Amino acid sequence: MDLGEEELQFLCISDILKESISIPKQSPRTFSLVTLTLIFPLSFAILAHSLFTHPILSELQTDPTAPASDWTKLLIFQFCYLIFLFTFSLLSTAAVVFTVASLYTSKPVSFSSTIAAIPTVFKRLFITFLWVSLSMLVYNIVFLGFLILLIIAMDMQNILLLLFSVVVVLLLFLGVHVYINALWHLASVVSVLEPVYGFAAMKKSYELLKGKIGMGFVLVFCYLAACGVINMFFGGIVVHGGNDYRVSTRIMVGGFLVGLLVIVNLVGLLVQSVFYYVCKSYHHQGIDKSALYDHLGGYLGEYVPLKSSIQMENLDA
Template structure:
C-alpha cells in the first residue's frame, strides 16, 4: 500500500475495507497461523457455546429437585470458563493482529514467533485498558437496566407516555451509546499496543482520535455487530435448534461454514480497526514517526535499536 496521509484521511469505509483485506498477502503465513491458533478458537467458541448451554437449560426443568443445584453449579462453572476463554482469546487476537500490522508498516521483520513473543507484554497493556472499558460499560449497563425496569413498570401501569420515552432512551442507548463505546474500545486497544499509553489514557486518546470520524467508526462497528448477530442467529436456528428439520450431516456442514464465515469477519474486523487507527491519525494531521514506532515495537522484544533518521508518515508501506 502506497497511500499518502491525505489519501488515508479521506478513505471511505469501502476504501478502509479494501486496504485491510490486502494486508495479509504481505505475510500470509503469519496471518494464517494467527487465524488458526487464535481467531478460529475464538470464533468457534462464540458459536459452539450455545450447543452446550442449550441442552443444559432445556433439561433443568426436567431434573429432580435434588439434582437442580448440581446442574446450576455446572452451568455457572461452564459459563465462567467460557467467558474467561473468550476474554483471553479476544485480547490475544487483538494483540497479535495489531502488532503484526504495525510491524509490516514499519518494515520490521514479521513472523509468527516474533508476534507471539511480543504478546505477553502487549497483553498487560490491553488488560488494563479492558478493565477501564468494563467499568465504563458497567455504568452504561446500569443506566440501560434502570430504563428497562422503567419500561416494564410503565407497561404494567399502562402509562403510554412513559413507555414511549423509555423505549426511545433504550433505543438510543443501544444503537448509539453501545456502538460508540465499542468503537472507543476497539480504537483504544490499538492505541494501547502502538503508543506509550494504556488504560484510561488510551481511552482518552481514542476519544480524541474518533472526533471527526465518529460516524464512520460507529457505522463500521454496527456492520460488524450486525454480521455477528446474523451469523449467530442462523447458527442457533439451524444448528442448535434445527435437529428436526435438518440432518446431522447438514447441521455439521452448515455449522462449519458459519464458523468459517465468522473467522473471516473477526479477522477483517481486527485488520480494519488497525488501519482505522492510521486513518484517524492522518485525519488529525498527527505524524507517525516510523523510527519511534519501530523502537516501541522492538521494546516488546528487547530490541531497542534507534534508527538514525526520523521517517515520518509519507507513505503507508505495508
C-alpha cells in the same frame, strides 16, 4: 498500507475494507497461523458455546427442582467461557495490531516474532480492557434501569412513559453501546502502538474518534450486526434445528458459519488497525515510522532509543 499519511484521511468505509482485506497478502503465512491458532478458537467458542449450554438450560427449564449441581455446572461453564473469550479476544487483537504495524513500518514479520511480542502487549491491552469494562458496567446499570422502566410502563399501560422508555433503550443500545465499542477497539490499537494504555488510551481514543464518530459507528455496527446474524443462523439451524435438519446438514452449516465468523473477526481486527491510521491522518498527527519501528522492537526485547517518539508530538500532551 502503501498510501501516504495524508491520503489515509480521505479513505471511505469501502476503501478501508479494501485496504484491510489486502493486508494479509503481504504476509500470508503469518496471518494464516494467527488465524488458525487465535482467531479460529475464538470464533469456534463464540458459536459452540450455545451448543453446550442449550442442553443444560433446557433441563433446568423443564425441571424447576433441578439439583444445585446443575446450576453450579452452568455457572462454572459460563465463567470459563468468558475467561476464554476475553483472553483469546485480547490475544487476537495483540497479534493482528502488532503484525499490521510491523508491516506498516517495514519491520520483518513472522509468526514467531508476533507470538514473542504478545505477552507484553497483552498486559497493556488487559489494563485498557479493565477500564472499558468499568465503562460497560456503568452503561449496563443505566440500561437495566430503563429496561425496568419499560416493563413498568407496559404493566401500567402508560403510552407516554412506554414511548419514552423505548426511545431511550434504543438510543442506549444503538448509540452508547456501539460508541463504547468503537472507543474500545480504537483504544486497543492505541495501547499497542503508543506509550499509553488504560484510561490514558481511552482518553486518546476519544480524541482520535472526534470527526470520525460516524464512520466508527458504522464500522462497529456492521461488525456487531454481522456477528449477530451469524449467531442467529447458528442458533436456529445448528443448535435448535434438530427436528427440521439432518445431522449432516447441521454439521456442514455449522462449519460454514464458523468459517464465516473467522473471516468477520479477522477483517474486523484489520479494519480497527487501519481505522486508527485513518484517524491519526485526519487529525494531522504524523507517525514517525522509525520511532514506531523501535517501539515495536521494544516488545521483542530489542534496544529502544530513550528519546524515540511514536508521534511527532509531545508525549506528555
